[in-house]
Amino acid sequence: MLLATLLTLLVVRSVVAAVTWTATPFNPASVPLAVRSPYLSTWLNQGSGTALNADWPRFWTGTILGWAGYINVDGTSYNFLGAPSVPGTNALKASQKSLTFTATQSIFVMTAGPVDLTVSFLSPVEPDDLVKQSFPFSYLTLSASPNDGKSHSVQVYTDISAEWITGDNSLTANWSTTLGSVVTHQVQLATQQPFTEISDHIQQGSAFYSTHNVSGLTYQTGQDIVVRAQFINSGVLQNTQDTNFRAVEDDWPVFAFAHNLGTINGPTSPVVISVGHARDPAIEYIIANGAIQSRSSYFWGQFSTPAAAISSFLGDYSNALTRANAFDAKVQSDAFKISAEYAAVAALSVRQAFGATEITISKNSDGSFNTSDVMMFLKEISSDGNVNTVDVIFPAWPVFLYTNPTLGKYLLLPLFEYQATGQYPNKWAVHDMGASYPKALGHNDGNDEPMPLEGKYPEKTGDQSLLTTYFDLLDQWTQFLVVESLIPANQISTDDFAGSLANQTNLAIKGIVGIKAMSEVASLVGQTQKSQNYSSIAASYVPQWQAFATSSTGKHLTLAYGNDSSWGLSYNMFADKLLQTNVFPESVYDMQTSWYSTVANEFGIPLDTRHTYTKSDWEIWTSGLVTSTSVRDLFVSSVYKYASDGESSQPLGDWYETLNGDVEGFRARPVVGGHLALLVLPGGPATVDSVSTSLAGSESSAAVTSSPPLNTAVSNGATGSRKFGW
Ligand SMILES: *[C@@H]1O[C@H](CO)[C@@H](O)[C@H](O)[C@H]1NC(C)=O
Ligand SMILES: *[C@@H]1O[C@H](CO)[C@@H](O)[C@H](O)[C@H]1NC(C)=O
Ligand SMILES: *[C@@H]1O[C@H](CO)[C@@H](O)[C@H](O)[C@H]1NC(C)=O
Ligand SMILES: *[C@@H]1O[C@H](CO)[C@@H](O)[C@H](O)[C@H]1NC(C)=O
Ligand SMILES: *[C@@H]1O[C@H](CO)[C@@H](O)[C@H](O)[C@H]1NC(C)=O
Ligand SMILES: *[C@@H]1O[C@H](CO)[C@@H](O)[C@H](O)[C@H]1NC(C)=O
Numbered sequence: 001m002l003l004a005t006l007l008t009l010l011v012v013r014s015v016v017a018a019v020t021w022t023a024t025p026f027n028p029a030s031v032p033l034a035v036r037s038p039y040l041s042t043w044l045n046q047g048s049g050t051a052l053n054a055d056w057p058r059f060w061t062g063t064i065l066g067w068a069g070y071i072n073v074d075g076t077s078y079n080f081l082g083a084p085s086v087p088g089t090n091a092l093k094a095s096q097k098s099l100t101f102t103a104t105q106s107i108f109v110m111t112a113g114p115v116d117l118t119v120s121f122l123s124p125v126e127p128d129d130l131v132k133q134s135f136p137f138s139y140l141t142l143s144a145s146p147n148d149g150k151s152h153s154v155q156v157y158t159d160i161s162a163e164w165i166t167g168d169n170s171l172t173a174n175w176s177t178t179l180g181s182v183v184t185h186q187v188q189l190a191t192q193q194p195f196t197e198i199s200d201h202i203q204q205g206s207a208f209y210s211t212h213n214v215s216g217l218t219y220q221t222g223q224d225i226v227v228r229a230q231f232i233n234s235g236v237l238q239n240t241q242d243t244n245f246r247a248v249e250d251d252w253p254v255f256a257f258a259h260n261l262g263t264i265n266g267p268t269s270p271v272v273i274s275v276g277h278a279r280d281p282a283i284e285y286i287i288a289n290g291a292i293q294s295r296s297s298y299f300w301g302q303f304s305t306p307a308a309a310i311s312s313f314l315g316d317y318s319n320a321l322t323r324a325n326a327f328d329a330k331v332q333s334d335a336f337k338i339s340a341e342y343a344a345v346a347a348l349s350v351r352q353a354f355g356a357t358e359i360t361i362s363k364n365s366d367g368s369f370n371t372s373d374v375m376m377f378l379k380e381i382s383s384d385g386n387v388n389t390v391d392v393i394f395p396a397w398p399v400f401l402y403t404n405p406t407l408g409k410y411l412l413l414p415l416f417e418y419q420a421t422g423q424y425p426n427k428w429a430v431h432d433m434g435a436s437y438p439k440a441l442g443h444n445d446g447n448d449e450p451m452p453l454e455g456k457y458p459e460k461t462g463d464q465s466l467l468t469t470y471f472d473l474l475d476q477w478t479q480f481l482v483v484e485s486l487i488p489a490n491q492i493s494t495d496d497f498a499g500s501l502a503n504q505t506n507l508a509i510k511g512i513v514g515i516k517a518m519s520e521v522a523s524l525v526g527q528t529q530k531s532q533n534y535s536s537i538a539a540s541y542v543p544q545w546q547a548f549a550t551s552s553t554g555k556h557l558t559l560a561y562g563n564d565s566s567w568g569l570s571y572n573m574f575a576d577k578l579l580q581t582n583v584f585p586e587s588v589y590d591m592q593t594s595w596y597s598t599v600a601n602e603f604g605i606p607l608d609t610r611h612t613y614t615k616s617d618w619e620i621w622t623s624g625l626v627t628s629t630s631v632r633d634l635f636v637s638s639v640y641k642y643a644s645d646g647e648s649s650q651p652l653g654d655w656y657e658t659l660n661g662d663v664e665g666f667r668a669r670p671v672v673g674g675h676l677a678l679l680v681l682p683g684g685p686a687t688v689d690s691v692s693t694s695l696a697g698s699e700s701s702a703a704v705t706s707s708p709p710l711n712t713a714v715s716n717g718a719t720g721s722r723k724f725g726w
Contacts, residue, residue: 485511
């Protein structure tokens with residue numbers, strides 16, 4: 001066992017050693033480049049370490065998204081982005097000096113001979129501005145600086161391919177370039193398929209590649225090797241458009257910009273480029289009587305054309321960067337109070353969570369937008385393509401609670417409004433709003449994934465109106481909980497991959513907290529009698545549950561009642577802390593805390609005794625309910641160690657193996673929003689001791705760059721951590 005562990009460590013070490021650049025805070029499994037929506041999701045996969053010019057950027061599924069970059073220095077060309085091959089040219093490869101990521105930015109420094117090029121990818125997170133949050137655009141900026149103290153003549157080039165618009169490269173694209181104060185390449189499928197995906201890419205809408213019309217700008221569209229060779233050989237493009245519309249993969253059309261920076265002798269101001277993917281309408285949503293509503297991205301309420309939106313987005317760059325820096329600093333300093341490792345994991349998780357969402361509005365009958373009718377949609381991603389899955393929103397909830405709880409309300413509204421139409425036939429909460437994003441068509445046949453007890457209670461949002469409006473629905477679900485939660489029937493839980501089980505302790509926890517939470521809801525809306533009734537039911541369930549759920553040794557909760565050898569992460573107790581329902585006695589928390597410290601594997605604590613794999617989101621949730629700092633840190637370090645182990649080459653997967661840190665089947669899922677769980681607990685994480693001891697089975701992970709928290713002040717409470725209210 002020990003030998004195996006040591007061997008594993010050796011492998012990890014040698015793999016990590018392949019990274020030749022400085023990685024701050026660490027080299028993740030995949031670096032988010034442009035990640036803002038389920039369809040603008042561009043990453044640089046890492047494995048043991050992949051430089052920005054050692055592979056192509058890829059969609060979260062792993063398919064290539066052509067995005068190439070060159071820099072010419074004194075007539076010598078260096079490739080800094082993507083992995084193009086251009087026959088008949090002899091561009092060199094720039095050498096990656098560093099990678100830094102924050103909650104919103106990934107910044108690479110690429111050395112091209114005597115010049116260092118800073119390549120920054122900024123995917124804004126704008127929780128308090130629905131227009132800006134709904135922009136499906138991301139920034140790429142390029143800034144060059146001599147590294148030898150001398151002057152150099154510098155030009156920079158980037159392009160995107162048409163791979164950004166489809167999951168089937170044999171389909172025909174068309175495109176155009178719009179000139180003016182902003183220059184935009186727009187490309188789309190010639191045959192649009194609204195609300196339809198192929199291999200998770202949407203077959204609708206357009207990709208946009210834009211930059212300001214600054215002096216020294218040239219553009220060109222055409223075959224990849226032709227356009228790239230043009231720049232490599234001469235440093236300028238021809239301001240020409242290829243109008244031979246054809247398949248994405250037919251002589252690969254690319255859409256390029258070159259910027260002549262002239263002779264530089266110090267850091268240049270950044271060249272700013274935006275890349276995006278927009279479509280309209282964005283979402284189909286079922287309303288009363290089976291009618292289908294088309295919903296649009298929120299920004300359409302303010303901008304009537306993509307060009308106007310892009311112009312605003314590009315023009316806002318320096319303010320957007322200021323806001324992003326403040327947001328990043330806030331996440332960093334809040335999370336750093338737990339640990340440097342926690343700050344790193346939190347930063348990596350934010351874009352991924354927001355990147356699964358889209359904020360939408362509907363239209364009035366006269367065709368104008370109803371900007372009061374706001375709904376946020378979320379794609380489950382990779383486990384399947386379900387829309388607003390309740391048991392995916394639930395684990396992701398902390399990131400919305402932390403950034404802006406109202407976003408949580410916008411996520412739940414589609415579910416509440418649908419159920420209030422009376423079309424969903426089951427008496428429990430619906431599992432999701434539709435099997436395939438972006439079609440939120442409900443489940444009028446009642447045949448959604450049956451997780452009766454999982455549906456309950458992410459109702460804690462920032463707004464009491466939701467609770468008043470949907471009180472009867474909540475009450476109906478609570479009555480269901482009263483009957484079903486103490487002795488949970490055989491069913492799957494949110495961890496459905498682990499199988500179904502009767503009498504799941506963790507489901508009973510969720511049900512009991514749900515009943516108690518509903519007693520508070522009833523109290524808030526003035527239903528005192530109901531409130532007292534639910535409160536006393538919850539209280540009466542607790543000792544019964546304790547008797548059913550505690551192992552006969554008294555050392556841990558079981559996974560399933562009566563099975564003494566079983567146990568699991570009782571992450572639903574986190575909700576008791578979060579909602580401050582105080583349902584369970586402190587002794588149960590202490591018991592679980594001691595237990596977890598004895599059952600950790602090399603890369604973490606298993607989800608339950610059925611398997612050795614775990615879920616990173618539930619580990620962090622559980623770290624928020626334990627009563628010891630060292631056990632909390634054991635969970636956090638385990639997730640950090642997994643996330644930084646250099647073993648995986650895909651956007652962070654939440655499901656992984658605790659024996660060796662291997663990723664399991666999921667990737668890029670929004671549930672990593674749950675990694676922010678420690679930032680939303682009222683009064684901070686519950687701990688009683690502050691001594692960090694070395695615990696059985698836990699190997700302290702590779703050192704993180706223990707930079708102090710960034711001190712950039714956040715000028716207002718805009719992105720601050722908030723207490724949720726009802
Ligand atoms: C840039 O602006 C100038 C002056 O308005 C215009 O003549 C030129 O065509 C524009 N260039 C592009 C690429 O749009
Ligand atoms: C390109 O395709 C779109 C979508 O079908 C269509 O509306 C547009 O007219 C086409 N443009 C050209 C220049 O063919
Ligand atoms: C706009 O949406 C709000 C919220 O759904 C709704 O109450 C209101 O009636 C809608 N306005 C119109 C004109 O339909
Ligand atoms: C309390 O709630 C339960 C479950 O909904 C219900 O069966 C019972 O009648 C209620 N009792 C009172 C006193 O309201
Ligand atoms: C569930 O637990 C209860 C209480 O211990 C027990 O009576 C019942 O038989 C269990 N059900 C199953 C399916 O094991
Ligand atoms: C008890 O739990 C263990 C571990 O999850 C499992 O292997 C075993 O089959 C369970 N026993 C019964 C009787 O369900």
